[in-house]
Amino acid sequence: MAEKLKIGLLGLGTVGSGVPLILEEHKEKISQITGMDIEISKALVRNEERMAYHAGRFNFELVDDFDEILNDDEIQIVVELIGKIEPAKSYISKALENGKHVVTANKDLLAQYGSKLVSLAQGNHVDLYFEGSVAGGIPILRTIANSLAADSIQKVYGIVNGTTNYMLTQMISESKSYDDALKEAQELGFAESDPTNDVDGIDAAYKMVILSQFAFGMNITVDQVEIKGIRDISVDDVKMAQNLGYEIKLIGSSELCDDSISVEVSPMFIPKTHPLATVRNESNAVYINSQGVGNSMYYGPGAGAKPTATSVVSDIITIAKNIKMGTVGHRFNAFKFQTKITKDNSVFSKYYFSVELPDVYGQMLQLAKIFTESGVSFEQIVQHKSEKENARIIIITHSASKCQIKRVVYELSNTDGFKVLSQYKVFGE
Amino acid sequence: MAEKLKIGLLGLGTVGSGVPLILEEHKEKISQITGMDIEISKALVRNEERMAYHAGRFNFELVDDFDEILNDDEIQIVVELIGKIEPAKSYISKALENGKHVVTANKDLLAQYGSKLVSLAQGNHVDLYFEGSVAGGIPILRTIANSLAADSIQKVYGIVNGTTNYMLTQMISESKSYDDALKEAQELGFAESDPTNDVDGIDAAYKMVILSQFAFGMNITVDQVEIKGIRDISVDDVKMAQNLGYEIKLIGSSELCDDSISVEVSPMFIPKTHPLATVRNESNAVYINSQGVGNSMYYGPGAGAKPTATSVVSDIITIAKNIKMGTVGHRFNAFKFQTKITKDNSVFSKYYFSVELPDVYGQMLQLAKIFTESGVSFEQIVQHKSEKENARIIIITHSASKCQIKRVVYELSNTDGFKVLSQYKVFGE
Numbered sequence: 002m003a004e005k006l007k008i009g010l011l012g013l014g015t016v017g018s019g020v021p022l023i024l025e026e027h028k029e030k031i032s033q034i035t036g037m038d039i040e041i042s043k044a045l046v047r048n049e050e051r052m053a054y055h056a057g058r059f060n061f062e063l064v065d066d067f068d069e070i071l072n073d074d075e076i077q078i079v080v081e082l083i084g085k086i087e088p089a090k091s092y093i094s095k096a097l098e099n100g101k102h103v104v105t106a107n108k109d110l111l112a113q114y115g116s117k118l119v120s121l122a123q124g125n126h127v128d129l130y131f132e133g134s135v136a137g138g139i140p141i142l143r144t145i146a147n148s149l150a151a152d153s154i155q156k157v158y159g160i161v162n163g164t165t166n167y168m169l170t171q172m173i174s175e176s177k178s179y180d181d182a183l184k185e186a187q188e189l190g191f192a193e194s195d196p197t198n199d200v201d202g203i204d205a206a207y208k209m210v211i212l213s214q215f216a217f218g219m220n221i222t223v224d225q226v227e228i229k230g231i232r233d234i235s236v237d238d239v240k241m242a243q244n245l246g247y248e249i250k251l252i253g254s255s256e257l258c259d260d261s262i263s264v265e266v267s268p269m270f271i272p273k274t275h276p277l278a279t280v281r282n283e284s285n286a287v288y289i290n291s292q293g294v295g296n297s298m299y300y301g302p303g304a305g306a307k308p309t310a311t312s313v314v315s316d317i318i319t320i321a322k323n324i325k326m327g328t329v330g331h332r333f334n335a336f337k338f339q340t341k342i343t344k345d346n347s348v349f350s351k352y353y354f355s356v357e358l359p360d361v362y363g364q365m366l367q368l369a370k371i372f373t374e375s376g377v378s379f380e381q382i383v384q385h386k387s388e389k390e391n392a393r394i395i396i397i398t399h400s401a402s403k404c405q406i407k408r409v410v411y412e413l414s415n416t417d418g419f420k421v422l423s424q425y426k427v428f429g430e
Numbered sequence: 431m432a433e434k435l436k437i438g439l440l441g442l443g444t445v446g447s448g449v450p451l452i453l454e455e456h457k458e459k460i461s462q463i464t465g466m467d468i469e470i471s472k473a474l475v476r477n478e479e480r481m482a483y484h485a486g487r488f489n490f491e492l493v494d495d496f497d498e499i500l501n502d503d504e505i506q507i508v509v510e511l512i513g514k515i516e517p518a519k520s521y522i523s524k525a526l527e528n529g530k531h532v533v534t535a536n537k538d539l540l541a542q543y544g545s546k547l548v549s550l551a552q553g554n555h556v557d558l559y560f561e562g563s564v565a566g567g568i569p570i571l572r573t574i575a576n577s578l579a580a581d582s583i584q585k586v587y588g589i590v591n592g593t594t595n596y597m598l599t600q601m602i603s604e605s606k607s608y609d610d611a612l613k614e615a616q617e618l619g620f621a622e623s624d625p626t627n628d629v630d631g632i633d634a635a636y637k638m639v640i641l642s643q644f645a646f647g648m649n650i651t652v653d654q655v656e657i658k659g660i661r662d663i664s665v666d667d668v669k670m671a672q673n674l675g676y677e678i679k680l681i682g683s684s685e686l687c688d689d690s691i692s693v694e695v696s697p698m699f700i701p702k703t704h705p706l707a708t709v710r711n712e713s714n715a716v717y718i719n720s721q722g723v724g725n726s727m728y729y730g731p732g733a734g735a736k737p738t739a740t741s742v743v744s745d746i747i748t749i750a751k752n753i754k755m756g757t758v759g760h761r762f763n764a765f766k767f768q769t770k771i772t773k774d775n776s777v778f779s780k781y782y783f784s785v786e787l788p789d790v791y792g793q794m795l796q797l798a799k800i801f802t803e804s805g806v807s808f809e810q811i812v813q814h815k816s817e818k819e820n821a822r823i824i825i826i827t828h829s830a831s832k833c834q835i836k837r838v839v840y841e842l843s844n845t846d847g848f849k850v851l852s853q854y855k856v857f858g859e
Contacts, residue, residue, distance in 0.1 A: 026722075148744050149569075150459070293455075294737045294741075295737055307722050308722065317580075
């Protein structure tokens with residue numbers, strides 16, 4: 002009979018309920034790979050009501066006190082799927098301190114306290130894995146940690162928030178307004194009743210913090226990420242992007258410049274022929290540019306019970322193998338580098354501008370002057386037929402620094418009658 | 431000072447020359463991850479001429495006798511990058527028998543003798559890794575082996591031959607003929623002077639044999655793969671695909687049906703909105719459908735010195751870690767299952783037909799009768815204006831079994847005046 006490996010599960014929500022199912026479904030394969038029978042022995046549920054709801058649904062014990070898991074010496078792995086900061090943070094810390102390995106998919110927690118928890122795990126010679134925290138079913142952290150070990154990553158572009166990608170896809174292909182798209186995403190259960198974290202790019206920023214740690218070995222904080230969400234994207238912008246051969250996507254980017262990185266979340270124009278442009282609805286993808294491999298992309302479901310639970314179980318299997326081979330206590334990502342943020346004058350991109358200006362003599366010259374004096378040149382200009390007394394000019398710039406673009410925006414905003422309707426980054430290699 | 435890990439390199443061709451470069455470039459990172467200084471100590475070159483050519487280019491010893499590597503006890507890893515069957519097979523076998531770990535990117539060898547070599551490695555408690563053998567820079571084998579361990583793969587669709595994908599892209603976007611596209615691929619160095627292995631789908635079949643082993647744990651042979659290359663694709667087919675909203679790609683497919691698999695290489699119509707449709711030129715991609723994760727895709731360069739050398743070095747790093755942790759001798763892919771091939775009546779797909787038939791009364795009825803009597807129904811029909819006395823009918827069928835399609839083709843070919851101009855699979859989920 003194979004050795005038994007017992008797990009304590011924290012949380013039986015959507016993903017939590019998926020874990021026992023996946024373990025059961027792939028029992029034979031998992032035991033073949035790890036040489037162990039992995040089973041959940043106890044699960045923590047929030048209160049009596051949930052306890053009553055789950056009673057009889059699973060063949061493991063339900064407990065409402067974390068200590069029953071913490072002090073159970075037979076439990077070697079704690080799987081945290083409660084989410085948010087507390088009590089998840091305390092539970093994980095105590096489990097690690099008590100010599101238990103931990104698997105979690107908690108991006109909020111990892112983005113804010115990841116480096117502390119990683120150190121705590123190392124100090125206690127136990128494993129901490131969290132593949133499910135970024136891009137649900139896509140094994141992106143493992144891929145970066147293992148397969149790109151012999152490579153130097155230069156850029157990471159991610160569509161890492163399924164809700165906003167779903168909304169943008171609907172705005173593009175079904176010509177829906179932002180509000181209608183949001184309502185639909187909420188009805189389908191993608192967006193929460195308070196959609197702030199998704200639409201304002203905060204969720205994506207958490208994921209970029211974790212991705213940056215793996216890609217560049219640097220520990221940045223969320224407030225070092227420049228964040229712009231999708232609230233202000235108009236149907237007009239979407240149409241204009243289409244006409245110019247682009248799709249608007251909410252992109253998290255992390256780029257290396259010499260020995261520093263710049264991390265940003267913002268809507269971006271992606272050329273239709275680019276692989277990122279075909280990432281539709283709630284799908285996620287991470288596009289990587291690296292010295293050795295060149296361009297690669299990893300595409301899959303960004304969330305959902307089954308994909309995320311599958312990532313969680315693959316972490317459990319990794320730990321099971323480590324236990325079997327006596328190799329626990331190594332960091333998920335061994336790569337470390339001094340954290341440095343690139344200055345705005347060294348961060349370059351192409352940009353899209355939509356500018357409203359008075360339709361009178363000399364205004365176009367004025368506009369051109371503002372861009373030129375900031376050293377920003379035009380790749381493409383489209384002037385629309387005037388509506389009433391105002392003209393609308395669409396500009397796609399050549400690559401310019403963030404400093405230069407900020408100067409342009411400042412000057413435009415301080416010129417009488419000029420109004421910057423929108424301004425987005427444009428993907429260009 | 432860090433421990434030294436010495437490598438014997440076989441072959442200093444395009445990929446072979448890349449390996450020392452990658453090792454040198456990422457020296458610091460590699461030593462941080464593995465705790466070892468990895469260096470090439472000897473390289474085998476073919477003859478005196480090559481020896482003279484490489485003299486002084488590298489800081490390791492050049493040898494022309496394999497025994498100098500085989501009998502060097504300081505060399506722990508042999509990296510084989512000669513290609514083809516012999517002498518690669520003998521060298522690898524001897525190295526494994528002599529207790530040396532082996533890294534190779536030799537798809538021909540692995541597709542034909544993979545299971546023997548894997549057993550030999552296991553029997554000698556050494557490692558055998560070959561990430562570079564499939565889809566160059568894409569870490570697809572590792573991903574399947576590790577991250578999808580907790581999942582059940584149902585289907586694998588791969589664009590795994592860069593040469594043919596380059597040619598098809600040129601035929602589609604530049605309206606080039608097959609011959610012009612081939613000539614260009616040869617001039618660019620993608621296609622060899624004898625392009626048989628690429629254009630007839632044999633190279634792709636080798637890769638599907640290896641992918642099937644990882645995805646389904648089954649050891650199939652190349653002659654169990656049904657292979658159809660791209661030689662017969664006409665500019666007409668390419669245009670018709672475009673008009674109907676598809677791109678033609680050479681797809682290697684491996685599908686599970688209950689406990690058996692069917693493996694095939696053939697041109698396939700891919701909907702333009704599908705991620706596989708944006709895989710252009712020499713890029714590769716592997717699209718996986720699995721129970722847990724759902725649909726995922728792994729995209730990147732399919733060949734080239736740097737991407738493949740990067741995969742080779744990532745294998746070296748894996749072995750270095752295994753040596754450090756004392757965990758060598760485990761199979762790259764631990765998943766095993768009894769090999770079974772699905773019967774043709776259980777393999778389903780949609781199909782595209784282009785049929786020429788006499789433009790006279792009653793022929794369309796005759797055509798419809800042939801499909802209907804085989805139980806194949808139509809999803810889409812386009813009749814073209816007649817040229818001279820013949821009409822051309824384009825059909826896309828609903829999903830039908832391979833048996834049914836074979837019957838349709840047989841009946842059409844045996845009907846006076848009917849001619850099947852082309853017939854391809856159509857991707858549909």
